[in-house]
Amino acid sequence: MTMEISLRRRVVNVLMLSLSGLCTVLAVSVLFFILGYLLVHGVRSLSFAFFTHLPKPSGETGGGMANAIVGSGKVLLLAVLIGVPLGFLAGVFLAEYSNKAFASLIRYTVDLLNGVPSIVIGIVGYALVVLPMKHFSALAGGVALGIMMIPIAVRTTEEFLRSVPNSLREGAMALGATKAKTIFTVVVPAAISGLISGMMLNLARVAGETAPLLFTALGNMFWSKGWLQPIATLPVMIYNYALAPQEDLHQQAWAAGFVLLTLVLVINITARLIIARGPSSSRR
Amino acid sequence: MTTPEQPIVKERAPARASDSDTNTLPSTSKLNAKNINFFYGSFQALHDISMDIQSNKITSFIGPSGCGKSTFLRTMNRMNEALRNTRVEGDLLLDGENLLGMDVTYVRRRVGMVFQKSNPFPKSIFDNVAYGLRVNGITKKSIVEESVEKSLTRAALWTEVKDKLHKPASALSGGQQQRLCIARALAVEPEVLLLDEPCSALDPIATLKIEELLFQIKDMTTIVIVTHNMQQAARLADYTGFFLLGKLIEFDDTRKIFQNPNKKETEDYVTGRFG
Amino acid sequence: MASSSYITDILRRPPERTFLGRLKAGDEISYLTTLACAASILLIVGLIVAELWTKSQPTVQTFGWKFLSTSTWNPNSDQYGALPFIYGTCVTSAVALIISIPLGVGAAIFLAEMAPPRLSNMLTFLIELLAAVPSVIYGLLGIFILVPLIREYLVPALRNTFGYLPIFEGPFYGVSMLSAGLVLAVMVVPFIVSVSREVLLAVPTDQREAALALGATKWETTWDIVLPNASTGILGSVFLALARALGETMAVTMVIGNTPKIAASLFAPGYSIAAVIANEFAEANGKLYISSLIFLGLVLFGLTIVINAVARILILMTTRKAA
Numbered sequence: 001m002t003m004e005i006s007l008r009r010r011v012v013n014v015l016m017l018s019l020s021g022l023c024t025v026l027a028v029s030v031l032f033f034i035l036g037y038l039l040v041h042g043v044r045s046l047s048f049a050f051f052t053h054l055p056k057p058s059g060e061t062g063g064g065m066a067n068a069i070v071g072s073g074k075v076l077l078l079a080v081l082i083g084v085p086l087g088f089l090a091g092v093f094l095a096e097y098s099n100k101a102f103a104s105l106i107r108y109t110v111d112l113l114n115g116v117p118s119i120v121i122g123i124v125g126y127a128l129v130v131l132p133m134k135h136f137s138a139l140a141g142g143v144a145l146g147i148m149m150i151p152i153a154v155r156t157t158e159e160f161l162r163s164v165p166n167s168l169r170e171g172a173m174a175l176g177a178t179k180a181k182t183i184f185t186v187v188v189p190a191a192i193s194g195l196i197s198g199m200m201l202n203l204a205r206v207a208g209e210t211a212p213l214l215f216t217a218l219g220n221m222f223w224s225k226g227w228l229q230p231i232a233t234l235p236v237m238i239y240n241y242a243l244a245p246q247e248d249l250h251q252q253a254w255a256a257g258f259v260l261l262t263l264v265l266v267i268n269i270t271a272r273l274i275i276a277r278g279p280s281s282s283r284r
Numbered sequence: 285m286t287t288p289e290q291p292i293v294k295e296r297a298p299a300r301a302s303d304s305d306t307n308t309l310p311s312t313s314k315l316n317a318k319n320i321n322f323f324y325g326s327f328q329a330l331h332d333i334s335m336d337i338q339s340n341k342i343t344s345f346i347g348p349s350g351c352g353k354s355t356f357l358r359t360m361n362r363m364n365e366a367l368r369n370t371r372v373e374g375d376l377l378l379d380g381e382n383l384l385g386m387d388v389t390y391v392r393r394r395v396g397m398v399f400q401k402s403n404p405f406p407k408s409i410f411d412n413v414a415y416g417l418r419v420n421g422i423t424k425k426s427i428v429e430e431s432v433e434k435s436l437t438r439a440a441l442w443t444e445v446k447d448k449l450h451k452p453a454s455a456l457s458g459g460q461q462q463r464l465c466i467a468r469a470l471a472v473e474p475e476v477l478l479l480d481e482p483c484s485a486l487d488p489i490a491t492l493k494i495e496e497l498l499f500q501i502k503d504m505t506t507i508v509i510v511t512h513n514m515q516q517a518a519r520l521a522d523y524t525g526f527f528l529l530g531k532l533i534e535f536d537d538t539r540k541i542f543q544n545p546n547k548k549e550t551e552d553y554v555t556g557r558f559g
Numbered sequence: 560m561a562s563s564s565y566i567t568d569i570l571r572r573p574p575e576r577t578f579l580g581r582l583k584a585g586d587e588i589s590y591l592t593t594l595a596c597a598a599s600i601l602l603i604v605g606l607i608v609a610e611l612w613t614k615s616q617p618t619v620q621t622f623g624w625k626f627l628s629t630s631t632w633n634p635n636s637d638q639y640g641a642l643p644f645i646y647g648t649c650v651t652s653a654v655a656l657i658i659s660i661p662l663g664v665g666a667a668i669f670l671a672e673m674a675p676p677r678l679s680n681m682l683t684f685l686i687e688l689l690a691a692v693p694s695v696i697y698g699l700l701g702i703f704i705l706v707p708l709i710r711e712y713l714v715p716a717l718r719n720t721f722g723y724l725p726i727f728e729g730p731f732y733g734v735s736m737l738s739a740g741l742v743l744a745v746m747v748v749p750f751i752v753s754v755s756r757e758v759l760l761a762v763p764t765d766q767r768e769a770a771l772a773l774g775a776t777k778w779e780t781t782w783d784i785v786l787p788n789a790s791t792g793i794l795g796s797v798f799l800a801l802a803r804a805l806g807e808t809m810a811v812t813m814v815i816g817n818t819p820k821i822a823a824s825l826f827a828p829g830y831s832i833a834a835v836i837a838n839e840f841a842e843a844n845g846k847l848y849i850s851s852l853i854f855l856g857l858v859l860f861g862l863t864i865v866i867n868a869v870a871r872i873l874i875l876m877t878t879r880k881a882a
Binding site for chain 2: 165167168169170171172173174175176177178181185186189190
């Protein structure tokens, strides 16, 4: 046998490598199909009224999803207020205080929570908030999404605080700063751009969640007063309208889908670019 | 200054030659170590270190790497406590008070430290120098500003940075960053300033600047410097201690250490004949 | 200097050693608050398990194990059997994996072994964006774009080539287990690509160089040397994808057809665990009905936890070895 590579082997080589390239092209093109379809259908159905008007029954023109946009904002605000501080502080504990055994217990629990299917989180929100208060509400939706935000908040915080060089902690402590002041005036500020973008990714992830809201926030065709009433949200609206038989509601669903996807992707991409660019400050 | 109420206050013991063994020098002592042992887990990094650090003098520690000189330096402001699984035994007196029994932040306000690698915070130059004051509750603008200027001047950095105080500290050169860290340490007006190989990452010109400024500030603070550079120790220090394998082999007048040491190991090391 | 003495006055003041003084310094507060937050995560997860467990007890006591092995789901007669949902979940996940594994691993091979780093990073970034698309959007595209395409092209093609197989028999309803499987496949591909690529990149370069030096082609090197080295981690990425597929709710609910029947054909509509909870929970009345749905939630929870744990162990095994 010569050192020459046989024709068959060469053909297989080229063929298989091309196939793997084709797989990549396929996977990437799915993204562009998604973006393309939503752009085409979404923009066509989008109108000024979409952002300013309440939903109207099928057949009437000029309906919008103003209540769902505000509703999503309210539920997400609650989620951030619940999930981010709790996850952040827990992450601080893991990175700065915890001993090894307790930290791995918490880390394992966080992973567990991260793996809980979103529909199960919905059940939990229902059991913890809706049942006791006997009311579907924005609060229940916020609690459900807030719980979903905790795992990523913890992990992001721990990861970025750990990446702050120890020399900064020592520098602060050598000036007489207490451990708490070292953490909150030097370590956290040094990691702040990573922390913020991590939390943005986290927000983008739950902003599109539908399942946890189905039986917590429920939905509402009108403005929801306060925080303890059922409330409309964009994802749930998309779900309901997409499954409705009327064509004009489908158009509204496309418009809402376009708005939601744009929102989610813009936040997601911004955050990832900030992380990829790395902190501009002197992290060494 | 009033004597703080301490549960384990040792009686004020001005250092006398009789206090401890041969390593004690007759003068006013600022820091007084007696039989310091230090452990990383089960590994003993320091063995029975005893010495007096003299007020307003420069004391240097020399020795091969891993000899314990940095570890000993870091016990003097209890920096090692931040590391897990460490233990210190023995007595350490600051002006006769038990340093190991004090509140740790109080110790570090009195005993400042500059590290081997400059570690400016990712903040502005001004905020770096002001940090020690602010974090300890001094926030009045005029006082902070005055102190920042004074500290930067003492650290021979003021003229270079006075027009860009609010620029990020990371924009400074390596030598400037290290002087900024010295300024930052000086702002809290420490009684003792510990420097852990502060020039190891700097070029000769930047090193010279730092050595000069250390001479300048000697009259207001006691200086202890760890260095791997024997010439630096010889140039700077009034007293020099030679460490080997976690033990203080010899501690004496710098000239004596370099010209006429008592111990064979010291002589081998300072003449470059060491292993 | 006045300020100098002021500074030393303040800084040389030893701290109060009282409890209040220490509290004021912030250390205890910081420690206790962060500890409480960390501990509350244990509490939350404990609460989730406890809620699911206690609220599903009526079903457990009424039906026992038969709940998982019977297929009658009739709220009117208060008869509940979970088999159709378990079946639907498994079938759709299997379809998803059969499609996404070759696609995902193939793409990962290209990204790790062939593409120049910058291109690879950019393409990976784009593929990972797929994971950020909300599942309700996948559902929307599934109903209005994918299902018509399947009806128009895929179903006739499958009938013509594999029509003799029972899994491709019978009428195609549009919403079906096949549609759900396809949507799931697209949704889990980014997980397989992203993790498999990392695992492949972790295979030491000298392994490749050794094979190439012996005259192996690029593909032979990849297939015979690199892939076996990375197989455990790739399997981990598959389990990760499986956990996602099992728990996925909205996209599946929108295209699976929501019919609690066990049908052999992929063209027939089905139902999944997550979908039945999503559809029926809000309207469920009757203790046993709600309890049965919550028990389904508990089953799903248990399944995903086990599979996620397996995935994590497998991925850790390879990355540890490489490091």
